[in-house]
Every structure is written in structure tokens, then in C-alpha cells.
Amino acid sequence: MVATIAVSSRKSIVLQNPIYLGNQCSSFLGGSLNGFCLQLKPRHLIRRDFTSLVFASSSPKIITSDRSNVGSRFYFNFTGFPFPLGPFLNRRTIRTEAVKGCIWLFEQEQALGFSSVSTNIRMTVIKLKSGGLWVHAPIAPTDECIKLLKELGSPVEYIILPTFAYEHKIFVGPFSRKFPRAQVWVAPRQWSWPLNLPLEFFGIFRAKTLKDEDYSTPWADDVEQKVLSSPEVGIGPYVEVAFYHKRSRTLLVTDAVIFVPKQPPECISKESLLASAKNGLAVKILSKGKKVPEEPVVDNKMNRQKGWERMVLQILFLGPSDLLEPNASFVQMSQKLIVSPIVKTLVFSKVPEKVRDWIDSIARDWRFKRIIPAHFAAPVNASRSDFLAAFAFLDDLLGERYVTRPSLSLLFTSLMGKAASYFPPDDMKTLSSLDQFLVSVGAVKKTVSGRKQ
Secondary structure, three states, X not given: OHHHHHHOOOOOOOEOOOOEEOOOOOOOOOOOOOOEEEOOOOOOOOEOOOOOOOEEOOOOOEEOOOOOEHHHHEOOEEOOEOOOEEOOOEOOOEXXXXXXXXXXXXXXXXXXXXXXXXXXXXXXXXXXXXXXXXXXXXXXXXXXXXXXXXXXXXXXXXXXXXXXXXXHHOOHHHHHHHOOOOEEEEOOOOOOOOOOOOHHHHOOOOOEEOOOOOOOOOOOOOEEEEEEEEEEOOOOEEEEEEEEEOOOOEEEOOOOOEEOOOOOOOOOOHHHHHHHHOOOHHHHHOOOOOOOOOOOXXXXXXXXXXXXXXXXXXHHHOOOOOOOOOHHHHHHHOOOEEOOHHHHHHHHOOOHHHHHHHHHHHHHHOOOOEEEOOOOOOOEEOOHHHHHHHOOHHHHHHOHHXXXXXXXXXXXXXXXXXXXOOOOHHHHHHHHHHHHHHHHOOOOOOOOOOOOO
């Protein structure tokens, strides 16, 4: 999600030009070496409650392959100048069963460059009525990941890229070459910056384009889709495709909403959490002038939790007000369904009419009871009212003239939304200043549609 929003503003100068080399990768070469993705086989395998209307479901069974088989997690990934997406050499995959015999979640750690900030990135796999697998937002195809996928005992029929975002796009090419018979489908209006490169440069060949409410797709009996394709909010448009699995009543999104769990995801390593718990330069800068202790970080539950809370606040706000003591802000942002502050500020507030049409259409047509985003907690037990409440901020941007829902429903979701959309003002200062700066230099538009702010 960090990379998603970085690409949609000039804050990032991500060079989306990976080059795939090696036996497992495409022979296609081109572009600059400022960014590249290289997947290799190592020569030798190394052996060594909060109560609310919205809440994360109870923890399902976690499955991972043999922990001693480090070689099966090897994946050399160094791409995205100047903020490459780590981990660079080793990616552990966690598989959970979200809906019995029907939906599985595959998660890996995703780090922002050389920083101590990580979150999880999620691939969702649905078993269709045909018996084949429908793969949403592929992750790094390590040997471990592919082994866990093949254990499901069904062929991969479709591979879906539901967004323009670099962090999800980068793995589609390598993943699809593991399953050459699978069809690849991608969200419309794909783009990259600073060079607008074709999909083939990312190793994605013969891809078909996802269309809004397309009932002719080969999976239409199982899964429906709705496309959010906004006008350009800066250097490019924001594009995301939502999906609805009818049998399980499950909504799939990429970055539209999130649910920050109290505890860190299983796939994030303790080393990353402890690194985030150290009082480094970022903590000293964002400490509200308090004295920052220099004591070493001991591996314990408290420090791992502190590391996770700091990660979350940096991901959500870029520059939160207090990293030294993050708990108060973390409590405000966790355990509820929300639109990420970055997405809300830099993207959705610029195109409120487009977003309102999209979410109203989703809530009107799909009777979902759970949501699976591509980051943070999943599955999230949530109704259509909970989903609409997360977008209550659109009401202030659009005014009463754009109300399309019944008055009682609007009142209910607005009250819920005011609580869900409350972001600590001090933490929002950096993000608000960034937004004002990007607007002033023309990198991001003040509004594209809807009432002027």
C-alpha cells in the first residue's frame, strides 16, 4: 500500500522498470538497470478485542512449509528506484484458509526500501466451481509459495492484477511463468512513472483487460467485478477493481479499505519488528521533543508490539507526531475498518464523485459479509453499512446534493463513519502539509470532481 500511494504522487520517483533474468524468468530485456527483479535458485539449500460492528475474524489455521528449508524462501528482489521493495533475498509465505474449502490467503512481508518499515502483502486464491483456482494480486513466487499453492490440488486458471500499483504488478510476470496455461487479466489503464512502460516490460504477456461489470468473463458465475477508474489525480489515474465472490459473500479490494490488527501479521519477521522498535533517527525526529533513551532493544513481546505500532503509524501517516510513544495514536487507528489516511488525502478526496459511485454500486449490488483487502488484517467481518461508514468523509466533500441512499441509512452510516474516520489531528499534519505542497507544485490536483475544498 505504501508503494501504491507513493506512485500516485510525486513523493516517490519509483522507476517501474524491472528486468527479469534467469531460468525462471522472461528472456525479455530492456530499460535501465536502476530497477531490476532477479529470481534465482541458490546453489545449495541452506538447512538450519475490541467490540465493534467491524472486527477481524477469529484466527484461522496458519500453514507454512518447513521452516528449516530457507532456500525455498529465496527470492532476489531489488527494484523500484529509489525505494526498492524488500525483503531482498528471503520471503516467508504464510497460508491461511479464510473460507473452508473455498478461499485461501497467502501472505508475505513487504518492506519499504532499506527502512525498518514493513507490512504484509496478500494474495487471495479462490476455488471456482470449475475446480480451478482464481488468483488475486500475486505475490513473490518463491518455491515455498508455489508449493503451498500446489498443495491445494487444483490448477491455476486465472491470474488477476486488480490495480495499477507497482507493488502488486511486479510479481505478476514471474508468477504467471510458473503457470503458463493460466490466463492473465489486468486492471485497465496500466501506467508507470517516470517512464510509461508497456506491460511486456514487466514480463506480463498476452494479458486481457478487466472491464467494469463484465458478465462475459469466464468466472462470471463465481465472481463479479466493478472498476474504479478515476481521472488523473496527479501523474496518473487511480485504478482499482473490486470483486465479489457470490458463493461465500466475500468482497475483495486492494487498497480501498484496511483493518489494522492489534498484533503484527505472522509473516513479518521479529527482526523487522525489533529494528522498528529501536530508537533511531526517525524516532528522535518524531518524539515531540522528549528525551529519547539509547538503551538496546531486548527481544520481548513489548518491544515487538512497539515495533509494529511504529510501522503502522509510518505507513498510514508518513510522519506521525510521536514515534517514541506510539500507542495512543495506534489505538485510534486500529481495530476498525477505515480508508487509509494516505489514500483518503492524496487520492479519494480528489475524485469524490467517482469514489461515491463506485462504493454505492458495490453496497447496492453485493450482499457481502466479509472483506479481504490486500494489506493488514483479513478476512474482516464487515457488512455493507460498515463499508459505507468508512467512506462517510465523502459526504462532507459532496454535500447533500449527492445523497443517493435512504435517509435512515445515511444517518446511521454517517454516525459510524465519523468515529471510523477520526484520525489524530497531530498525526495528520505531515500528510496535510505534503498534500498542500503537492497541490501547490501541480503534482496533485486540488479536486478532479466534486466540490472545491
